Amino acid sequence: MQAFTTLTGLVAPLDRVNVDTDQIIPKQYLKTIKRTGLREGLFFDWKKQKDGSPDPQFFLNQARYQGATILLTRDNFGCGSSREHAPWALLDQGFRCVVAPSFADIFYNNCFQNGILPVVLTADEVLAMMHEVLATPGYQLTVDLGKQTVTTPSGKICTFTLDPFRKDCLYRGLDSIGLTLQHESAISAYEQKRQAEAPWLFTDIPS
Amino acid sequence: MAGKTLFDKIWDTHLVREEPDGTTLLYIDRQLVHEVTSPQAFEGLKLAGRRPRRPAATLAVPDHNVPTTDRRLGIADAISAKQIQTLEDNCRDFSITLFGMNDIRQGVVHVIGPEQGFTLPGTTIVCGDSHTSTHGAFGALAFGIGTSEVEHVLATQCLVQKRPKTMEIRVDGVLSDRCSAKDIILAIIGKIGTAGGTGYVIEYTGSAIRALSMEGRMTLCNMSIEGGARAGMVAPDEKTVAYIKGRPLAPKDALFEQAVRAWKQLKTDSDAKYDATLVMRAEDIAPQVSWGTSPGMVLGVDQRVPDPATMTDDNTRKATERALEYMGLAANMPIADIRIDTVFIGSCTNSRIEDLRLAASLAKGKHVAKTVHAMVVPGSGLVKQQAEQEGLDKIFREAGFEWREAGCSMCLAMNADVLKPGERCASTSNRNFEGRQGAGGRTHLVSPAMAVAAAVEGHFIDIRHWS
Ligand code: SF4
Numbered sequence: 001m002q003a004f005t006t007l008t009g010l011v012a013p014l015d016r017v018n019v020d021t022d023q024i025i026p027k028q029y030l031k032t033i034k035r036t037g038l039r040e041g042l043f044f045d046w047k048k049q050k051d052g053s054p055d056p057q058f059f060l061n062q063a064r065y066q067g068a069t070i071l072l073t074r075d076n077f078g079c080g081s082s083r084e085h086a087p088w089a090l091l092d093q094g095f096r097c098v099v100a101p102s103f104a105d106i107f108y109n110n111c112f113q114n115g116i117l118p119v120v121l122t123a124d125e126v127l128a129m130m131h132e133v134l135a136t137p138g139y140q141l142t143v144d145l146g147k148q149t150v151t152t153p154s155g156k157i158c159t160f161t162l163d164p165f166r167k168d169c170l171y172r173g174l175d176s177i178g179l180t181l182q183h184e185s186a187i188s189a190y191e192q193k194r195q196a197e198a199p200w201l202f203t204d205i206p207s
Numbered sequence: 208m209a210g211k212t213l214f215d216k217i218w219d220t221h222l223v224r225e226e227p228d229g230t231t232l233l234y235i236d237r238q239l240v241h242e243v244t245s246p247q248a249f250e251g252l253k254l255a256g257r258r259p260r261r262p263a264a265t266l267a268v269p270d271h272n273v274p275t276t277d278r279r280l281g282i283a284d285a286i287s288a289k290q291i292q293t294l295e296d297n298c299r300d301f302s303i304t305l306f307g308m309n310d311i312r313q314g315v316v317h318v319i320g321p322e323q324g325f326t327l328p329g330t331t332i333v334c335g336d337s338h339t340s341t342h343g344a345f346g347a348l349a350f351g352i353g354t355s356e357v358e359h360v361l362a363t364q365c366l367v368q369k370r371p372k373t374m375e376i377r378v379d380g381v382l383s384d385r386c387s388a389k390d391i392i393l394a395i396i397g398k399i400g401t402a403g404g405t406g407y408v409i410e411y412t413g414s415a416i417r418a419l420s421m422e423g424r425m426t427l428c429n430m431s432i433e434g435g436a437r438a439g440m441v442a443p444d445e446k447t448v449a450y451i452k453g454r455p456l457a458p459k460d461a462l463f464e465q466a467v468r469a470w471k472q473l474k475t476d477s478d479a480k481y482d483a484t485l486v487m488r489a490e491d492i493a494p495q496v497s498w499g500t501s502p503g504m505v506l507g508v509d510q511r512v513p514d515p516a517t518m519t520d521d522n523t524r525k526a527t528e529r530a531l532e533y534m535g536l537a538a539n540m541p542i543a544d545i546r547i548d549t550v551f552i553g554s555c556t557n558s559r560i561e562d563l564r565l566a567a568s569l570a571k572g573k574h575v576a577k578t579v580h581a582m583v584v585p586g587s588g589l590v591k592q593q594a595e596q597e598g599l600d601k602i603f604r605e606a607g608f609e610w611r612e613a614g615c616s617m618c619l620a621m622n623a624d625v626l627k628p629g630e631r632c633a634s635t636s637n638r639n640f641e642g643r644q645g646a647g648g649r650t651h652l653v654s655p656a657m658a659v660a661a662a663v664e665g666h667f668i669d670i671r672h673w674s
Contacts, residue, residue: 016525018503020501031243031284032286075522076402079435082337082352083243083244165226177362180232187232194234200327200463205325
């Protein structure tokens with residue numbers, strides 16, 4: 001996984017609440033057996049007009065947001081389906097950071113597994129940034145994971161919190177399975193103890 | 208020492224280790240796998256040269272992509288076929304039990320787990336699928352995970368987690384005639400909103416919940432995720448034990464007796480505290496119909512479509528305007544006036560035998576309206592077989608419903624069962640997101656009883672007064 005330390009990047013605004021993962025990447029893109037190449041499906045139904053041509057109103061189709069690496073959005077982003085294709089598609093489009101007042105749980109977890117930093121700021125901070133992005137072509141934010149800050153072009157600094165373990169894994173780009181496997185003896189000890197207490201959980205499934 | 212909630216008891220017996228900051232390595236008893244969210248996990252294992260730690264703790268089934276028409280013809284869509292083939296290959300390479308597409312035990316992953324006795328009280332169960340919450344009906348801690356975590360569980364049988372908060376949702380009283388678990392959970396989501404449960408595990412309690420059958424409890428827990436909670440649970444009782452007894456993968460004989468003794472301890476102590484509590488009365492719950500593009504946009508069938516002009520919160524007003532435009536509905540119109548084109552009875556929310564029995568009892572001797580296309584998709588091959596033995600398929604067919612093979616089908620329309628743009632569907636599934644059942648399709652979430660009545664009448668109707 002790619003580490004995340006600091007990022008200064010162009011911001012793209014998605015001014016909607018409750019954006020579900022079916023919208024981030026619709027079902028026809030879930031048939032893949034790869035993690036890459038999902039950019040085409042990102043916000044597939046929203047980036048087109050009824051006749052199938054690109055919707056010039058949608059941010060992904062606007063020249064000023066090309067190359068954006070930070071997505072700014074509203075409450076409960078990533079709700080619904082657990083599909084990890086959602087962060088994969090965002091990553092494929094070039095987003096490394098999503099800023100919102102709140103996220104759905106599974107999406108939030110999935111971001112950390114893929115080197116994307118989800119940043120929770122207050123609704124007021126997000127609202128102010130949303131106004132600024134829309135009014136200011138070339139609007140950039142600087143996100144510093146180490147210091148846990150987001151800095152606006154005018155120098156305003158917003159701080160955010162996150163779980164220290166997750167932060168460390170993302171900051172160093174660690175392989176989380178490898179970390180868990182370091183506790184092999186604890187897992188084995190647990191299994192032995194548990195098998196004695198609840199032997200019915202350790203019978204094999206006959207095929 | 209303060210008492211423990213049901214959740215606390217399960218969590219505490221699954222701690223492998225806990226860091227001072229609360230980061231927990233949680234042991235996972237069982238994992239379910241389907242074709243859509245697993246290929247990249249198996250690929251990851253292969254690339255890293257890792258093997259599953261306990262292949263016998265995992266059960267796999269293809270469900271999302273499978274056709275619900277004649278399976279002997281194979282899968283027309285080459286990409287779907289490849290995904291299913293990949294699951295078969297992976298299960299063979301990693302010694303994981305698979306119920307293949309032509310196995311009678313195949314079905315929607317959240318239907319077959321309980322049906323086989325794979326789902327047991329007091330266990331931790333995960334699947335790369337958000338509706339894993341369904342299995343909480345047995346007093347298990349069951350939640351959906353992403354594909355990277357699927358790989359993590361395969362490799363280590365553990366997950367890194369932080370302890371969630373607990374919420375009690377207590378529903379007391381008696382449901383109105385023909386109202387069901389689906390109406391309870393839709394009413395709950397209407398109340399707490401789609402993010403109301405974020406960060407919580409919900410325990411459903413109260414006399415109306417205890418009165419539900421196991422299948423009703425599965426419907427209830429299934430949609431916990433639609434309220435933002437990753438897991439929902441109901442404490443096990445005699446109904447739970449009776450349901451599990453004799454199922455193929457359930458413990459047998461002395462082991463079963465030993466398990467039952469342990470399951471009896473699985474209830475919230477009287478002096479335990481939840482982090483939040485919500486209380487509702489079953490009598491207040493009308494048959495529910497969703498009108499918008501998020502499961503929280505739901506009302507009783509006796510209500511009117513909301514009017515954005517009366518809304519003060521900017522975000523809510525904008526979201527409502529968008530939803531009404533997408534759904535092609537006018538503000539203030541009575542919900543009972545909404546006319547539908549399609550009816551889908553199926554999905555991991557409502558495709559079990561009791562759902563089909565109830566639907567058939569209401570469809571019997573009636574006929575689907577001329578303007579409506581209606582289909583019934585059983586949750587598993589075994590549900591289908593059972594229904595056919597009881598003659599339910601005949602009742603449905605005579606009433607003008609199509610009778611299909613088991614799978615996810617039009618719940619997410621990854622196979623050939625898709626709504627056309629603008630088509631309006633009364634669906635017993637769990638998500639009414641834009642395009643969920645087909646690009647431009649319009650979904651109204653309802654119970655099976657409401658779906659049958661809508662199929663017959665061509666529009667929604669209050670089933671409490673339907674003859
Ligand atoms: S029936 Fe629908 S919600 Fe359930 S597992 Fe299948 S696609 Fe997901």
